[in-house]
Amino acid sequence: MTITPTYPGVYITEVPSGNRTITGVATAIAAFVGVAARGPVDEPVPISSFAEFERVFGGLSRGRGLGYAVRDFYLNGGGPALIVRVVAADAAVATFDVDGLGLEASGPGAWANTLQVAVSTLPAAEAAEVADAQGVTAADLFTLAIHDGDPALTDPVEVFRNVTVVDGPQRVDRVLDASQLVTVSGALPADAPAVASYPVDVAGADGAAVDADDYVGAGFQAAKRGLYALELADLVTIVVIPPPTPTGDLPDGVWAPALAYAQERRAFLVIDPPAALAAEDATDFAAGTLGLVGTVTRNAALYFPRIRHADPLRNGAIDTFAPGGAIAGVMARTDGSRGVWKAPAGLEAGLTGVVDLAVSLTNDQNGTLNRAGVNALRTFREAGSVVWGARTVRGADSLADDYKYVPVRRLALFLEESLYRGTQWVVFEPNDEPLWAQIRMSVGAFLQDLFRKGAFQGATPRDAYFVKCDAETTTQYDIDRGIVNIQVGFAPLKPAEFVLISIQQKTAAAAA
Template sequence: MTTQFSYPGVYIEEIESPVRPIAGAETSVTAFVGLTLYGPRTPTAVESWADFEERFGGLWTGSELGYAVYQFFLNGGSKALVVRVGEDVKYAEADLGHGVKLRAKQPGKAGDGLKTTVTHDASDTQRYTLAFTDGTVSESYDVSVDPALRSRWPDRLLATSQLVELAADKADQRPDAVADKAFTPGTDAVLKTDAVLGGLKALAESDVFNLLVIPNQLPKPAADPDTRDSLWAPVVDAAVLLCEERRAMLLLDPPFAWDSPAGAATGAKAGLPVAGVAGRNAAVYFPRVLISDPLGGADRKVGPAGTVAGVIARTDTRRGVWKAPAGTDDGGMRGVRSLQFRLTDPQNGTLNKLGVNCLRTFPVYGNVVWGSRTCRGGDVLSDPWRYVPVRRVALYIEESLFQGTKWVVFEPNDEPLWSSIRLNVGAFMDRLFREGAFQGRTAKDAYLVRCDADNNPQAGIDLGIVTIDVGFQPRKPAEFVHIRIQQKRDDAPAQGS
């Protein structure tokens, strides 16, 4: 508003600055969709593995999701968005009477086969022996419900049990005497495609996420793995569509049918899990990885997508979103004991040309991510979005400008506005250039920001449209190191000299 001058003197007026700094969007918030033990069924942010354990129950053998989240945080992830879907799990249980109810420590069918024996102490009505066995491990506890012996109450003693836990709030009475009483069998949660599709709909209404991981998990039918891939295909199609809408990348485990390097090559030649233009927002990794299972027992084979998401998050923090999350320096996979298949160079070469990102094992370096192509990365496609970091830089710029230019809406659409847009968007792009995000020796070579009368004709202004053109020269990863060696010697002296 114009200042009204009336009396002689000094007038102070604050003028709004045209500078509106654009903050960079987050780059590695990873959404996970799948089975959990318990927890909310709405998208929920977790910022550590301990947070996931508290909200969703941590690991259990019936869920691939828990292991994917575990590997994500182990490899450098800092923020996840978890969507719980699927049926509830039921524990194996035993009601011993008088309010004493027990359940298996492990959820689902893992607790089946448990038996318990209760033996009364004839000389003390408050004492009894509680014994369990699953056929392999046996436990026995000398229990008392005497208020003076609180340390020998069942809740205290069973806290150390590997097999069972109390299912009731209290157990202050002596249960009935039984011998080898079988627990009521538990049931595993089953993940169906309809449930996952519902979870994706819920995720569509959530906060910003940049990566999406949906671990492959379906009940094993009598049919071959190709049938399972057909059942899973609607999930992949819906997931990549959501990623296109939300400017995110879909990280894919290998399909069920890719059960060998040759099978992966055959499957990839027939078509990657995501086809067409949508493939620029997806990347598939092969093979599966073996991790040390924190629940004990032998190593567990899991999909690599959760681990790769953690590697991406770590690389973003260390180097930037423009650095390929692969290689001996940035592609190391923590917690991975070995790979399902140890690929050779020729096998790697075949899969790489088809747009499949391979995981490799090298002496000294260990297990590393050794590929950074999108599902549009097949050599025959020659697609400009063939590389993961190139696509992710574009998505990062899009999301940052989407969030950082909302102030433009309803501003007068003329040169003063265009000038302010050029100033603020240009400052954002220049910052990225100085951080090393773009190729080019000078800012003019690296990026452009155009918002003026040339790309905002009167026809567009009349429709209420302001157009901002932003371009950048991406930095593409050096996939192949070509070293040329030849012999060198001094030139022979000219004849007759």
């Protein structure tokens, strides 16, 4: 601030350093979009463990693929995730008429048809004391217990004590925001419901099998439905869309819109192979069958074949599943231990819980897939099943793309998102050399930190990256239009795909 001296002496003021710290975004926020047994629909629900998934979405469920993918994600080192449940258009929500208090299940499906709501009250003396504390009458208080079955035979799954239908600290519609099972529908009645048990009034239904329109239907992005419910999430870095059924296939019409949306969100899409895909057909699956072509395919990777592991719902019988959840877990694990610049592949990229692969690839088949930009999953005697490829769908040798490799593309997306968020302070600042110097300092400090962590090639910072923001990048014409140009370059690390060892015999030197 400016000081106006009024008397002889020393004046002290604090001057801002001008340093703006850029923090790197998380790199392994995995979003799963699919069919679950229960739970909210068209809402990105954050979880941090499979136990949370079980609590909200019902865990593993026969005939539904989402639970298995999420389980594989956490078995392989996954962390924070977002879950979006999709349902068929004709799915219905179970409702309850609790003596005038309307309740409905937290999401569509037949899962809620066994629920019953039991209403009880406190003894008169206790009710009077609680009512006085809440500022309501004793007649307004009641307890809601949600049972999975007959309340006389089952313990409650959820209990909400001393709630009311009148305004107060325990008004039932607000309290039930914490419920995983039911919500209030419609207006609250004038009086508390009678003590009784209330079964489902209108049954829920799962509806028909989901199709592409249930994931990416017309108008879904504007309405934030299906895949586009992720619009409600702040950050998404990996997108996994498991097949609707554990051994089935995702409708082909989902992949192209999903890839376009992943590019829009600076996220990376993991593509599962169809269950019946043969090795010789995998090379043309992304471009030929799915029509995924162009630079947008830098933001996706296809992995082949499917994985095989025990199914807890079938007494441990071995079955075949899509690999997307496990691959996302390997990415998260590798990011945490080595950094996003390390390829999520190699002997370190073991697939936990996998006992076998659907197809055992030969070296020649692996080579053919690799040249076409398809990542192989292989089984080696000592290492077990591992990820043995690190190419994007744009990674075919014939395309010679800058973003041929998964770690290079994911590092670029990480830098883009981090710089986008970390330079918001620049907007509306005076566009001249003092601002440009601040930009160079903050962006340079961010890249220097990554260089020290081993994210870039080069022995020195000059070899590894550059930041330009000056009168050369931002001309007077740009300034007049309110534009500041920042140029950032980096030298990415690329995985060593092929290790060539030359061996020759050495003849002992003749004795002198």
